[in-house]
Amino acid sequence: MAACQSSPLLRLSAELRNQIYDDVASSAKAVTVLSHGDVLTAPSPLSQVCGQLRREFMPLFNATHLAYATQITIQITNFCVWELLQCLQRIPPAAPGVQRITAFKIQLSNSLTGLDVQSFTKQLSELATPPIIAATMEYMVVFDPERLDLNRQRLTFARLAKQYRFHCSDGEQRVWEKIYWSFAVAAEQVDGIGTREYAMGYWKSKDGGMRFV
Template sequence: MDSLQEPRLLCLPAELRNLIYDDVAYTTKAVSLPSHGSGFKATPAPLSQVCHQLRQEFMPLLDALPLEFASSITIHNTNFCTLDLVQSLSLIPNAAPCVKRTIVVRFHLTDSLTIPGIKSFTKHFSGPYESTAPPMRYDTVFAPEAVDTPDLDMQRLVFARLAKQYRFHHSDGEQRVWEQIYWSFAEAAEKVDGVGVRQFAMGCWKSRGGGMRFV
């Protein structure tokens, strides 16, 4: 579309535009919840980014839609804080019957990860709570201070050592949660230091600070 042309949607009568806005709103409402449950924040919808008029007309309808109709919810969590995630989930209302919801837990990792903390998290969310919590997938990002070589190397060692522990003596539920967290970390770390996921999974990789790591 020529950037000087008016979007064809705006050529439609207002009544038809509102019907389209309603239909789009019920399938694209996305919100995020920062760590410590400080209130839901709306994620800008693609339609609202097209032009100023569409943003003015569409966003009030989207904002007015109750949380029950949010089809995408991102929960931010720092360092696998179990209590924080439980509290965040308690703030989310059940999805409306017509809504197919996706919940993403986005872990923000610093240099203070501990093996007991991660094991506690996986155990909690693989127990009875797993059957009552909504389906979740996990994503990982690094705090700026955590991408320095010593900090990221430390985190890799934590995850590599845990990977060995989780091969034995853990329930199927714990294993499922752990696998999701592990691969989420490995893929995010690869983007930072270039260590391939396959190398990391084998427990032998070249450290960004020099030398080889064996776990």
């Protein structure tokens, strides 16, 4: 309590504090959009300082429109286009002046197919023009290594890489490369196969054999 009472921020007038709260709320709002449409707002560090700041700041923060969200994470299963479109419907365009980063967190399972990845990539490439918008998109692939047939999915992504090398638009290529490397990095953390040898199209599997694409 003493720390709050001695805070320079809390010694300001309520009007000035509200202006600061408004600036913070409209410049640092991180949300997660789930595949079924729910939107979760990450707590603001400012609300964790003390009870008074939490009481004063959180109503403003929670009421801040999603147009001011600076970080948006979209959680999707298996690159599902339907889930992607459902999530995107919940997100308004960024407010003027807002620099936004959109991250896609993709949960993989054994039902994933190459067609799923291709459809997702095509859909995003149409949404991600001009290139500067695509550059603000990030991808994170996650999976349960005990349940996922990782070798099968490695083959799926490696075969897709050969197709995309020669048969896709520039926009699709930009999206695909980020998806491909996010999968390769996540897989390397599980089975130790380096991203460089994987990108070459052949690698040594855990059983001692070689995989060629």
